[in-house]
Amino acid sequence: MSAVEDVATEAPAVEAVPKRAMTLGAGTSLVVLGLLFLVPVFAKNFIVFQLTMLLIYGLAVLALNILTGGSGQFSLGQSAFYAVGAYTSAILMEHGGVNYALTLPIAGVVCFIFGFLFGQPALRLSGVYLALATFALATAMPQLLKLNFFEKWTGGVQGLVVTKPDAPFGLHISQDVWLYYFTLVVAVAIYVFSVNLLRSRSGRAFMAIRDNEIAASAMGIDVALYKTLAFGVSAGITGVAGGLGAIAVQFVAPDSYTITLAISLFLGMVVGGVGWLPGSIVGAAFIIFVPNIAESVSKGLSGAVFGVLLFLIIFLVPHGARQVAIVGQQLLGRLRK
């Protein structure tokens, strides 16, 4: 019982993160942005593709971070929202002939509504129970996508092949580089939106709920509304990431969006630091590159190597990249003195 209470009242691994500590300083942000902007000039197309995936997963982790780090709600069901976004984009592009850029806001809105509606019944649940409910959503999604009823649009088990867009305005850059810049613009816009959201009245409401639901409601916050709103926003951003992912990979299929994806995103959030938005990109890097590293160490034991690496990180830096960043900042501060 006490363990359950811990989770329910203490709000999971999410000790109060002050809102200013959730972001990077302006100078650091510009440096990171500059680096991200320059990379394609020097890197091979394959690396550019990997970085595009990094930004996409980064967005999905960011969305989870708003939900868990911001409003203190668990979700193991992000893969379902990601799938809905990916399929919305793919179906609109391939069956509706809609421009790829226009499919993203539609995917976002569809997922926002889906997430908001799912948030309603989820209101009654908290902590581990909410995690379980979202887990159910994630396991159900691939099977729903396989249903005969939807097969005309979804392509059933065979999935849908998506055409990759060319660079517009006669720009002489490859499809990969164009998609990278496109993704970068979307990612930066969503990042700025998220930072502002968390600094706004709604963001403060999220955090008040996270820190103490009863106190928040005593202060006049509509707990039910803001909790479902957090679900909606998180699902919406995940949906945009899913849509981008479908365009980058050029293929959607039920097997792409299993529970493994949801767990990966959750892992990314924890490794990046719960509640620290810039950590999302670090978390995404972890879920993309560490399995490759583990595989290069040992093919037969890649899962075990991955487990050991993960264990080491959780053991040494339990607050993930945020902790590393804070230590680094303190060291820098000391050097300046």
Place this chain on the structure above:
Amino acid sequence: MGFGRTIGVAALAAVALAATAGGALAQKRYDAGASDTEIRIGNIMPYSGPASAYGVIGKTEAAYFRKINAEGGINGRKINFISYDDAYSPPKAVEQARKLVESDEVLLIFNPLGTPSNTALQKYLNDRKVPHLFVASGATRWNNPKAFPWTMGWQPSYQSEAHIYARYLLTEKPDARIAVLYQNDDFGKDYVKGLKDGLGAKASMIVAEESYDTSDPTMDDHVARLKASGANVFISITTPKFAAQAIKRLAEIDWKPLQFVANVSASVGAVMMPAGFENAQGVISTAYAKDGADPQWDDDPGMKKFIDFLRNHDPDGNRLDGAIVYGYGVAQTLVEVLTRCGDNLTRDNVMKQAESLKDFAPDTLLPGIRINTSPTNFAPINQLQMMRFKGQRWERFGDIMTADVGH
């Protein structure tokens, strides 16, 4: 005037240079991934994740190429086999394929596994004109040289196998009332489509269909419902674990229809033995490869080579595992293609050789079954033979049948 002459001389020199360079190129021509000493081959396998049982195929192929290297390689060139894990996830497969093509610079992608993963790769590899050879999936879509001239399958397609059962039923059992149990994925659905196409106007012979998911613990409910339909033919489009469960369950509830199992589940070791030999008598299936568990092949020269290979190069490999027989056969086919390429190891020539195989017979294929390809036929193995389970082994019957499914 002097200027004119200079240009003339320069042009002559250029022509001469081009001619000599051309001559040298005619002897040895390479694309990325090939050189005087090595041929780099890329591969993607689900070493982890839900389909990790198939990872053994990649290991067998690696062992086979080690054997070829130990014997001196292909025309003096060593094979560098680079195999990555995609955990059966299509986005990961795309990432790994791009790594293989753009970073490792392989000559070709060989035998990546799974319909979803390969569907995700097909367009990319065809756009880049990289050979996508001998795809490890029985979907029909790999035989479409017009739309995808760089993609080629290997094993008989699920649809062509289903056609063969349909043809058999139409002639041998015209009064059949068919019950179908199928796995709810691309494999199962492709197969059911083949069955219905094969029955044509008589598709109404199918009186009941049940699908299951790989997460279902037993087949009991499905089998019971199918029995209730009053069917007298049972077609089991299942993977090994579920095929064994279904055969056993039929015996337990005393239902004795004419039974068919899909070729993927025809393994003696993995299906018939666990289902109980007494329950499996009379079951019908098809085959294109020899079964390592079947003693009738003990003295077969091809299988002897296979067993020698396991002993010397892959001591962990279990000869009863059909996936190992498969990996050996498909690797041998690639070695044949690369050997025929000679010193012209361009991607164009790899495809040209792959689409002009004539009567090639890997050690592990059934006697009489041969690999034939042409510029319009990208289905290397399109022959199967029917067989019936008797005692503790399969007895083949009838002629070798050629499937007629195009694309």
